[in-house]
Amino acid sequence: MVVFQGRATDLALLDRQLRLVRDAAATTRGQAVIVTGRRRVGKSRLVQEFCDRSGVPYVVFQASRGRNPAAERADFTAALAQSALPGADLVAGAAGTDWNQTLRSLTVALSEQTPCVVVLDEVPWLVEQDSEFEGALQTVWDRYLSARPVLLLLVGSDLSMMESLQEYGRPFHGRAARMLVRPLDPADVQRMTALEPAEAVDSFLITGGFPEIVQRWRPGTSRTEFLSDQLADPLSPLVMAGELALLGEVPEPSHSRSALEAIGTGERTFGTIANRVGVGNPIPSGTLAPILNTLVAKRIVAVDTPLSIRPDTKNKRYRIEDPYLRFWLAFLHRGVPEVERGRGDLVAARIERSWTSWCGRAVEPVIRASLERLLPDDRLPGAETVGGWWNRQNNPEIDLVGADRTPRVAFTGSIKWLATEPFGQRELESLIAGSMSVPGRDYPTPLVAVSRSGVEEGLPLAASFGPEEIIAAWR
Missing domain, CATH: 3.40.1350 (Trna Endonuclease; Chain: A, domain 1)
Structure with missing residues (x-):
């Protein structure tokens, strides 16, 4: 089993919320936290590690995308019955006809004295499946769960969707704290790779701090050795995670995908991105602006403006926010076919030729x-x-x-x-x-x-x- 490393601050934040439940130190006994972050950043692994370390009964329910709501509710009840929650045996065989009834069975499985942790993973998929889920969650939380010693963790990768759960007018508004799980930071990457500081920064620019990639970096391995090793394996997360991330955020070929590719390969201004997406015939600003706004809202793209005493909000520069995806789009997106036919050495050579100039911009x-x-x-x-x-x-x-x-x-x-x-x-x-x-x-x-x-x-x-x-x- 891979040893869990890093995330000390994130684990401490979750433990602080559990202490509020244990000590009944807040206005409600129960506490809810919306846990969000980019796909593949390690949210589920973090939450599982926290549950394992917590020393209290817990249940983790992983939603499935596009599933029939009735089947999803049945699986949720089954997960409760098979868990270590104090009243798990009391819900065995229960069947709710809607999410209101199903979530009320959670109240039966919880205890009035023993602190517990309940994790609902991929909440956006539950919302997509059944428009009544949000309202049912709010009703059951207000009437039952908030009075129980429970820490409810609502986990999801769709940043804009998860943030919208807390917006004014939405059922769960004002009922949960929000926690953003970021990739491992440069200090965590250095600890895991055992590199000197300068080389650790290089490692961060390549891996983006994504745990599954950083864990492949054997301690003390140089940048060129790591790339040579990983590019020899078409199934390496360094090679595969970029496409999987894009499929999760922009599933179909589109102007959005083209805009990401343009930014990832160095285009920074609205005009040059429009020209690149339109293949020399710039797409209209009315088409590109909403695309870029959506990518910024999803935290895939960041937009910078000049900093001085004279604001210039129209003089924008766009960049890929995630360092790994920036690296992948610049070097691996077009190189995957070469890696798959056993010529990762060609990709590695291109990276080495461009490394100094690319790194100088990417590190800023x-x-x-x-x-x-x-x-x-x-x-x-x-x-x-x-x-x-x-x-x-x-x-x-x-x-x-x-x-x-x-x-x-x-x-x-x-x-x-x-x-x-x-x-x-x-x-x-x-x-x-x-x-x-x-x-x-x-x-x-x-x-x-x-x-x-x-x-x-x-x-x-x-x-x-x-x-x-x-x-x-x-x-």
């Missing part, structure tokens, strides 16, 4: 997020958020801008993520020249650098950060 959002996690920090005085800045021509383009809520530009900075060259005088001069174009930046504004290979001595920088600090920000 990770570094911004890392610096933002360090705030407040005396090395970055006054900064409350970290972004970048660019004009419409991307000339100049400033990698790092820190600002406060005023907004006031607190610092500008540059990223140099090369394995052999430190940040030097040439990079400093380019940063100084480009920074003067940032609205709100003046001569005394501090300058910072992030470099994989260190910084030359004597440069007038307010602060510099290396791979060690980037990893440490996540601890």
Whole structure:
């Protein structure tokens, strides 16, 4: 059995909710948590691990997509009867004609004294199957379950659907806390791969922190060795997980899939994405805008705007939010046929040829997020958020801008993520020249650098950060 690693913060959050149930320390004895996150991020494994460690009776029910609601209700009741819940034997053979009756059988299986955990996994599929499920859940929760010592975990991968469960006007509004399960962070990846900080960042950019991929990275293995090994196996999760993720989010070939592919291979502006999707004949903005909005709502695509004292919300840059999917779309999407015919070496060679330039761009959002996690920090005085800045021509383009809520530009900075060259005088001069174009930046504004290979001595920088600090920000 694979040893569970990482997720200490997530497990602690769930344990805190269970303590509220145990201690009757909240306004209701029962507590509900909506647990959501991208597909294949490890939600179900996390919840199972929590249940196993909890020391209390639990039941986990996994919904099936597109199933007949009556069959689903029967399976739910069977899961209750076969569980370790205190009253499990009392519901054996029970049959509910609707979800209201079926969920009430859960009340029978629970105890009035013993804390229990109930997990409903893939809740969006239950909602799809039966439009009455949400209302039944709210009714049974309000009348029965909230008074019992139960921690109810509602798990689902459709981020927009799971978030909508809490919207005003929906039956379960205001009844559950929300927990977003993210991929493993760079510090977790370093611990699992036993790599030096710089190499651990590379590992994070390739695996995206997805547990099933990180677990394939044998401790101490270099990037090139890992890729050579995994690309020799067509069934490797590194190769397969990207297509499975796309099928879960965008099941059919469509403009949405084409837009994702365009962004994943480097197109960042609305115009270039439209041109790429239309194969040289740009698709109308009225068609592309809703597609991009949906992809952003699903947390597949992220949209950035320049950070300065002068907001420019129309000057958007799009990127794939998940580092692994960004890597997969850039290198593996078109390379899967070669891997399947035993020529993963060709894919590995292409990755190696493009690695430096691809990595230099792909690491930017990770570094911004890392610096933002360090705030407040005396090395970055006054900064409350970290972004970048660019004009419409991307000339100049400033990698790092820190600002406060005023907004006031607190610092500008540059990223140099090369394995052999430190940040030097040439990079400093380019940063100084480009920074003067940032609205709100003046001569005394501090300058910072992030470099994989260190910084030359004597440069007038307010602060510099290396791979060690980037990893440490996540601890």
